[in-house]
Amino acid sequence: xxxxxxxxxxxxxxxxxxxxxxxxxxxxxxxxxxxxxxxxxxxxxxxxxxxxxxxxxxxxxxxxxxxxxxxxxxxxxxxxxxxxxxxxxxxxxxxxxxxxxxxxxxxxxxxxxxxxxxxxxxxxxxxxxxxxxxxxxxxxxxxxxxxxxxxxxxxxxxxxxxxxxxxxxxxxxxxxxxxxxxxxxxxxxxxxxxxxxxxxxxxxxxxxxxxxxxxxxxxxxxxxxxxxxxxxxxxxxxxxxxxxxxxxxxxxxxxxxxxxxxxxxxxxxxxxxxxxxxxxxxxxxxxxxxxxxxxxxxxxxxxxxxxxxxxxxxxxxxxxxxxxx
Numbered sequence: 311x312x313x314x315x316x317x318x319x320x321x322x323x324x325x326x327x328x329x330x331x332x333x334x335x336x337x338x339x340x341x342x343x344x345x346x347x348x349x350x351x352x353x354x355x356x357x358x359x360x361x362x363x364x365x366x367x368x369x370x371x372x373x374x375x376x377x378x379x380x381x382x383x384x385x386x387x388x389x390x391x392x393x394x395x396x397x398x399x400x401x402x403x404x405x406x407x408x409x410x411x412x413x414x415x416x417x418x419x420x421x422x423x424x425x426x427x428x429x430x431x432x433x434x435x436x437x438x439x440x441x442x443x444x445x446x447x448x449x450x451x452x453x454x455x456x457x458x459x460x461x462x463x464x465x466x467x468x469x470x471x472x473x474x475x476x477x478x479x480x481x482x483x484x485x486x487x488x489x490x491x492x493x494x495x496x497x498x499x500x501x502x503x504x505x506x507x508x509x510x511x512x513x514x515x516x517x518x519x520x521x522x523x524x525x526x527x528x529x530x531x532x533x534x535x536x537x538x539x540x541x542x543x544x545x546x547x548x549x550x551x552x553x554x555x556x557x558x559x560x561x562x563x564x565x566x567x568x569x570x571x572x573x574x575x576x577x578x579x580x581x582x583x584x585x586x587x588x589x590x591x592x593x594x595x596x597x598x599x600x601x602x603x604x605x606x607x608x609x610x611x612x613x614x615x616x617x618x619x620x621x622x623x624x625x626x627x628x629x630x631x632x633x634x635x
Contacts, residue, residue, distance in 0.1 A: 320351055320598050331581075331596045332625065338586055339593030342567075347626040349595060352384060353391045354621035358471070360559070361404040361448070362615050362622075363412070364607030371607060373617055374401040376417065376471045384622060386608070400465060400472045403448035403559075403603075406634065407488070408455055415446035417465025417472030422446050422457065424488065434488050441478050448505050448559060448603075451634065453512060454540070457486040458496065460503040462520065483517065485542060496542045497535070505559040505603065508537070510566055510632040515543050518557045518570070530556045532570060550589045555579045559603025559617075563629040567592070569614065573600030582616060597623055606631020
């Protein structure tokens with residue numbers, strides 16, 4: 311393991327190369343770290359950010375600032391940050407569907423929506439079997455068009471990120487057909503299902519359980535399931551343990567490594583933890599604040615964007631994010 315010294319000033323633009331914030335734990339991670347690519351703070355000024363999603367056709371990143379009830383846009387061309395949507399109904403997770411349309415989880419309205427090409431908003435799902443959803447959190451799209459999302463209910467635990475209310479449904483993970491509106495429960499096994507992503511070949515589904523934040527004795531783990539074609543998942547099992555902290559948003563690269571946001575584990579823990587396909591921790595990207603979520607973007611999908619609690623960060627890496635629909 312390389313010795314880590316994090317004495318950098320995050321408000322200054324000059325850093326030592328290779329950036330000590332990118333830590334090699336296992337030699338397998340060495341090929342992904344670029345020797346002259348530093349972790350950059352792109353913008354700061356949010357309260358709690360989430361849901362980064364890359365729009366390559368517009369060269370911009372969208373992300374949610376949940377407590378401020380707005381969605382923001384960062385331009386790769388100019389570096390400017392502007393308001394994309396306000397109010398956003400305390401939006402959280404975002405992704406794009408196969409047609410390139412924005413799909414969003416909204417806390418305040420307890421629904422999943424799609425933004426059409428003309429800017430109008432279509433409600434895809436706000437209830438299950440006639441009962442209101444809790445507060446959809448994170449979302450991904452399968453190549454078959456189905457939308458998979460988690461519903462842990464953080465948006466109804468308090469008024470800060472939505473509106474305090476009673477739970478009416480279990481904390482499920484759902485698979486939604488946006489054409490018919492039909493939805494099924496993928497799994498109800500997690501205490502607080504949060505971030506999720508598919509493996510590059512879509513044969514596996516990774517799920518973060520953040521139940522430990524409400525039950526201190528609860529495992530702080532990421533699970534992996536086998537994806538059953540045209541159905542759901544099976545064979546859920548432990549992929550990795552995140553103790554003493556926890557993860558939130560996750561993404562895979564084209565080699566099948568899992569890049570997991572990390573926080574709440576004390577000094578030196580915050581940032582991104584990278585796991586090989588066998589579940590071994592191989593690298594870390596250290597940030598000066600909790601990392602809530604991440605995505606790959608840029609022209610070549612080789613730029614990792616990370617939403618901290620208040621700031622947006624980015625770093626170029628020598629891999630690419632797994633292709634999304």
